Amino acid sequence: MEIYLAQPRGFCAGVVRAIEIVERALERYGAPVYVRHEIVHNRHVVETLKSKGAIFVEELSEVPDHAMTVFSAHGVARTVEEEAEARGLPVLDATCPLVAKVHNQGKRYVAKGRTVILIGHAGHPEVDGTIGQVPGPIHIVQSIADVAALTIPVDEPVAYITQTTLSVDDTRDIISALQAKFSDIQGPDTRDICYATQNRQSAVRDLSRLVDVILVVGAANSSNSNRLREIGTEVGVASYLIADGSELNPEWLRGARTVGITAGASAPEVLVDDVIETLRRIGPVSVSVLPGREETIEFRLPAELTAV
Ligand code: SF4
Numbered sequence: 001m002e003i004y005l006a007q008p009r010g011f012c013a014g015v016v017r018a019i020e021i022v023e024r025a026l027e028r029y030g031a032p033v034y035v036r037h038e039i040v041h042n043r044h045v046v047e048t049l050k051s052k053g054a055i056f057v058e059e060l061s062e063v064p065d066h067a068m069t070v071f072s073a074h075g076v077a078r079t080v081e082e083e084a085e086a087r088g089l090p091v092l093d094a095t096c097p098l099v100a101k102v103h104n105q106g107k108r109y110v111a112k113g114r115t116v117i118l119i120g121h122a123g124h125p126e127v128d129g130t131i132g133q134v135p136g137p138i139h140i141v142q143s144i145a146d147v148a149a150l151t152i153p154v155d156e157p158v159a160y161i162t163q164t165t166l167s168v169d170d171t172r173d174i175i176s177a178l179q180a181k182f183s184d185i186q187g188p189d190t191r192d193i194c195y196a197t198q199n200r201q202s203a204v205r206d207l208s209r210l211v212d213v214i215l216v217v218g219a220a221n222s223s224n225s226n227r228l229r230e231i232g233t234e235v236g237v238a239s240y241l242i243a244d245g246s247e248l249n250p251e252w253l254r255g256a257r258t259v260g261i262t263a264g265a266s267a268p269e270v271l272v273d274d275v276i277e278t279l280r281r282i283g284p285v286s287v288s289v290l291p292g293r294e295e296t297i298e299f300r301l302p303a304e305l306t307a308v
Pocket of ligand 1: 012013014015073096097098099164165194195196197224265
């Protein structure tokens with residue numbers, strides 16, 4: 001069986017930074033370090049950090065007084081920041097700078113008197129964080145039907161922002177529907193969809209031209225991983241999202257000569273290796289990496305962790 005690996009795949013700069021913040025905090029301040037929400041949506045990453053002394057909680061009320069606290073890469077609402085400030089908790093913010101950029105854009109639109117529409121998935125932590133950072137009513141849409149259902153007057157000044165991990169194509173269609181509906185609308189086109197999401201989506205399209213089956217390594221609650229699987233399916237290749245090799249069903253490979261593997265932005269490469277090893281146990285494999293876009297972007301760590 002021939003295996004093709006998408007390029008780029010796996011960790012993005014925001015995830016690398018978030019994990020490093022927890023690791024450095026453990027080194028510098030000692031265990032335990034409390035992390036609000038899964039630092040990134042990957043069980044393997046979370047378990048590894050737990051074994052080093054991180055404690056994961058969903059609410060700040062579960063964090064003891066004075067304990068070092070990390071906010072996850074998805075960002076948090078202003079009320080969470082305020083709660084931490086009121087309790088005097090020492091906080092390291094691992095919010096991805098690209099998510100923070102969307103928060104700032106939303107704030108700027110509200111300051112200009114615009115009603116903000118957020119294109120994103122209701123209930124995702126990034127969306128909850130963005131809603132809680134933008135000081136004004138915010139409307140969520142995740143489909144063209146949602147745009148049609150918006151009851152905002154069509155001549156009201158509006159602006160849109162987007163979740164960072166959406167499908168570029170779906171988002172473009174939703175933006176077109178918004179532009180067709182509202183006469184005074186501003187927004188960043190699809191630029192809010194982060195570079196890592198866009199690159200991984202292009203790479204999975206390239207992969208889909210070569211393979212019979214696509215395996216996306218990533219967590220079921222990872223937004224960008226789900227989009228990768230959807231793109232594979234949309235272009236007509238049987239595509240499956242798996243956390244690691246243990247979730248691979250050999251039935252999926254029946255009749256397949258070529259298998260493509262990619263990984264969501266929060267999935268470590270060891271899990272890709274695990275999937276390859278699982279395939280190797282089924283039969284002989286050859287592995288090639290597709291040419292793709294090189295990513296060199298790096299985000300700076302918070303100053304508290306770099307000061308000597
Ligand atoms: S997927 Fe994009 S927005 Fe999310 S953490 Fe990675 S770089 Fe940041």
